[in-house]
Amino acid sequence: MPESSQIDYDGLIPNNVGLAQDLRVRKALETWHPGYIDWWKSMGPEGFQNAPVYLRTAVGVGSEGWAKFGFVKMPEYRWGILLAPAVEGRTIPFGAHKGEPAWQEVPGEYRAMLRRLLVIQGDTEPASVEQQRHLAATAPSLYDMRNLFQVNVEEGRHLWAMVYLLQKYFGRDGREEADDLLRRRSGDQDTPRMLGAFNEQTPDWLSFFMFTFFTDRDGKMQLSALAQSGFDPLSRTCRFMLTEEAHHMFVGETGVTRVIQRTAEAMKEAGIDDPYDIERIRSLGAIDLPTIQKKANLHFSLTLDLFGNEISTNAANSFNAGLKGRYREDKLEDDHQLTSSVYPVLRPRDGKIIREDVPALSALNMRLRDDYVEDAANGVVRWNRVLERAGISFRVNLPHVAFNRHIGEFSTIQTDTEGNILSSDDWHARRKSMLPSTEDNLFISSLMRTSRQPGTYAGWIAPPRHGIDNMPGDFEYVHIEN
Ligand SMILES: [Fe+2]
Ligand SMILES: [Fe+2]
Secondary structure (H helix, E strand, C coil), X not given: CCCCCCCECCCCCCEXXXXXXCHHHHHHHHHHHHHHHHHHHHHCCCCCCCCEEEEEEECCCCCCCCEEEEEEEHHHCCCCCCCCCCCCCCECCCCCCCCCECECCCCHHHHHHHHHHHHHHHHHHHHHHHHCCCXXXXXXXXXXXHHHHHHHHHHHHHHHHHHHHHHHHCHHHHHHHHHHHHHCXXXXXXXXXXXXXXXXXXXXXXXXXXXXXXXXXXXXXXXXXXXXXXXXXXXXXXXXHHHHHHHHHHHHHHHHHHHHHHHHHHHHHHCCCCCCCHHHHHHCCCCCHHHHHHHHHHHHHHHHHHHCCCCCHHHHHHHHCCCXXXXXXXXCCCCCCCCCCEEEEEEEECCEEEEEEEEHXXXXXXXXXXXXXXXXXXXXXXXXXXXXXXXXXXXXXXCCCCCCCCCCHHHHCEECXXXXXECHHHHHXXXXXXXXXXXXXXXXXXXXXXXXXXXXXXXCCCCCCCCHHHCCCCCCCECCCC
């Protein structure tokens, strides 16, 4: 077994899994490679494929110095790491097989379940690249354009990581699944991506920041749960993906913070105290806070749907099987089997939303969603600090979890953002005040003009506090030939 800390950059497929010695898998990946490049060229970032971009490439697996920065053309991005190092003597941390040695091969009885988990996770990676493919043209700065591309190449790498697992451990059906990952398309009528939020559009940069804040954070939760897996190769893959996911959420969190900051500054400069003086604020070329709130409402609710049904036998089965754990399972103190415990679930009953204890095993999706909401709320606190400091009374809030839901317990009702149940008429009457309207979206898209002079920023967003890799403010992150 080759050391996973050694990265082979010589072959067609850069890797740290000893592909040079693994003829079968190497051939399978080399066969898949041209399709990936075709997909990247037709569905990856539009334009800029020949522009050198200041990108981070993973070069090691340790927490220190795992990445290096340099100018790379995106189609030549070389990713290298497919697995984090093995943990000596690791055992299955939860479920019916708790305490047994972690699986190094696919456990036969759970093969189908495991493959499905891989495919669902894998499908989200290329999907988000497809959703974001038109954004570079309207990047508010070269700094932001570079961050978009960084996220995109890393999602491409995540796809490689999942495809490696499919090709290595699932033989022929793994190959078919890997091909299908390149065949589905975000938003396509006939062959859509598997999950709803990954078929929505990301039409503007505020949507992109909201997406990386809310939806990449779902990725963090799912990867954290899969990083606990008793199937050791999956655990090792997800552990390494998480190191990159942190940057994606950084892009979202700081992106929205900078939008809010610019709005607060514009309001101050113009002497506007009332955050609902929307027309005047918009006339300054800034995005009013109520519209930012509506965007947050939309992306939060779409992302909650990704957690699936609150009560789910699939979730119970994959936990029992030892394939998908809870968020930070290794930090939790209980029996890690949950055979006799309960967990509270919110659900509508007789015109009200009630809390009801159900068997903890069947409520694992609900639990992961609760952990997600808490994590997202911490980020929102940081957005609001900008408003506090500026002396503006408005606060961005996460809407109630029942708001605008299409999957699970709340899909049969409509509520306002506080969770009060609405009649269908009330919902339609109030929808525009809670979710972005056509006019809101038109206004935002009217602001989406690019700024490509190094160190300059579009008027609706503040510059970042620090450069990437501590580069100076006027650093040229993307070399665009004219
Ligand atoms: Fe990802
Ligand atoms: Fe991501």
